[in-house]
Amino acid sequence: MTWSSWGAFWAMGGDGLYVWSAYLVAIVVIATEIAVLALSRRSILEHLGRFTRINRKPRNPPADETHT
Amino acid sequence: MVIAIRGYQPQCPKAHNKMPTLSSTLNICDPPPVARPGFACPQHCYALAGRLTPWFSWAAAVLCGFGLYVGFFVAPTDAHQGEHYRIAFLHTPSMWVSVLIYVLMAAASGYGVVRRHRLASMLASALAPTGALFAFLALWTGSLWGKPIWGVWWVWEARLASELLVLFLFLGFIALQEAIDDPRRADRASGVLALVGVFGLPLLYFSVYRWSAMYGTVSLSLTPPANMTPPVFTGMLAMGIGLLAYTAAAALARLRIVILMRERSSEWVATYAKVRP
Numbered sequence: 001m002t003w004s005s006w007g008a009f010w011a012m013g014g015d016g017l018y019v020w021s022a023y024l025v026a027i028v029v030i031a032t033e034i035a036v037l038a039l040s041r042r043s044i045l046e047h048l049g050r051f052t053r054i055n056r057k058p059r060n061p062p063a064d065e066t067h068t
Numbered sequence: 069m070v071i072a073i074r075g076y077q078p079q080c081p082k083a084h085n086k087m088p089t090l091s092s093t094l095n096i097c098d099p100p101p102v103a104r105p106g107f108a109c110p111q112h113c114y115a116l117a118g119r120l121t122p123w124f125s126w127a128a129a130v131l132c133g134f135g136l137y138v139g140f141f142v143a144p145t146d147a148h149q150g151e152h153y154r155i156a157f158l159h160t161p162s163m164w165v166s167v168l169i170y171v172l173m174a175a176a177s178g179y180g181v182v183r184r185h186r187l188a189s190m191l192a193s194a195l196a197p198t199g200a201l202f203a204f205l206a207l208w209t210g211s212l213w214g215k216p217i218w219g220v221w222w223v224w225e226a227r228l229a230s231e232l233l234v235l236f237l238f239l240g241f242i243a244l245q246e247a248i249d250d251p252r253r254a255d256r257a258s259g260v261l262a263l264v265g266v267f268g269l270p271l272l273y274f275s276v277y278r279w280s281a282m283y284g285t286v287s288l289s290l291t292p293p294a295n296m297t298p299p300v301f302t303g304m305l306a307m308g309i310g311l312l313a314y315t316a317a318a319a320l321a322r323l324r325i326v327i328l329m330r331e332r333s334s335e336w337v338a339t340y341a342k343v344r345p
Contacts, residue, residue, distance in 0.1 A: 002144060009140070013151035018216065022155045022209040026162075029201055030314070037321045044328050048341035051332075 108187050110327045111336050117320040117327075124317035131310030135161075138303035152216060156300075159209035161308035162202045163231060169199035169315060170234055170269065173241070174262040181259035189255035190330060192262065193245050194323035198315050200238035206231050230268070237265040251330055 003009040012019045139157035146153040173195040180189030210228050211221050222228070241258045248254035331337045 002141065012154065013145070015150065015152040015216065018152060018212045019154055022158055022212045025208055026158055026205050029205060033198065033201055033318060037318065037325070041321070041325050041328075044325060045341055048328065048332055048337060051341075 108185065110187055110190070110331050111334075113187055114324055114327045117324050121317050121320045121324075124313045124320065128310050128314035128317055131306050131313060133310075135303050135306030135308075135310055138299055138306060143299040143303055144297060149217075152213070155209050155213045157303050157307050159206060159213055160304050161311050162206040162209065163227075164308050165311045165315060166199055166202035166206055166231070166234055166238075167269065168312065169195055169202065170237065170262075170265070173199060173238075174266045177241075177255070177259040177262040181256055181263075186255075186330075189251075189259065190326045191319070191323055192241075192259070193255075194319045194326050195315075196238055196241045196245070197322065198318045200235060200242065202311065202315070203231060203235035203238055207235060233265075233268050237261070237268065 010016055010020075135157065139154055143154070143157075145151060173192045176188045176195065177192035179185055180187075180192060207228065210231065214223060214225075214228075215221055240261055244258040244261055245254045248257060328337055328341075
């Protein structure tokens, strides 16, 4: 263990602002990417599901819906 | 091994990725797709990517956790820079990973252009945003690392300048893909850009060796690992592999989205989107 206390850990020998802003921005950017990926996946699946329902239903005879 | 998407039996159409060949045009003699399910087929690849993503995510979490633990609690204080050098546990791996992503993206994109392989081009466009992310992180952390040493936020230092070039290449690649509506033309244009950009990479690579002394008072040189204490090297390596695993997870997740977008007129996507709750 290289730190005498948690206060020393957060202070980073006086360079805490530099070190923690580097890591904070990394966490924010990566979390944003994960959120964007999850949201866009959900929205495209919703969109495609609606798209196919609108397009397919009138054309399909009722007997065709049994396999879903 | 056949990977089935829920509610749909995989049956890859013949000649899925290639331009029509003579045999497929004449409708003779294509190997049965079920016997050897090729993962170059978007539908199989979609299922495989969905299976691999959680594994890569867990590997990334474990490796980055271990790397950060080593970086903050095991690695000793640097003789010249004090605690400030601990930014390097983020800066250096981001730089490695961004350059590696660029090489992978250019290779996939070039293969997609030359062999007219659609999935390779899709993979390239799935890699680009994550590559831009790491290039940005490398620049941001490099600036924060350099500020107390140089006294300014930005120096036209060779490595940072080359990293800036990599970031612009990623952004140009993404912008070209967004600007052209026809996916095939977009793939071709951005593929050419990626391949041209590869010639900028040796500049980055050799600048590391040529001008490594320009980091001023930095005692931690990247070229000879003998200068690094073992915990520092272990931490950086773990972070590097961890970020690479994260890249794999994010790119595969994005690849699934790209496949859904580009294959949206195909039957399996329609069935898949309908079956899903």
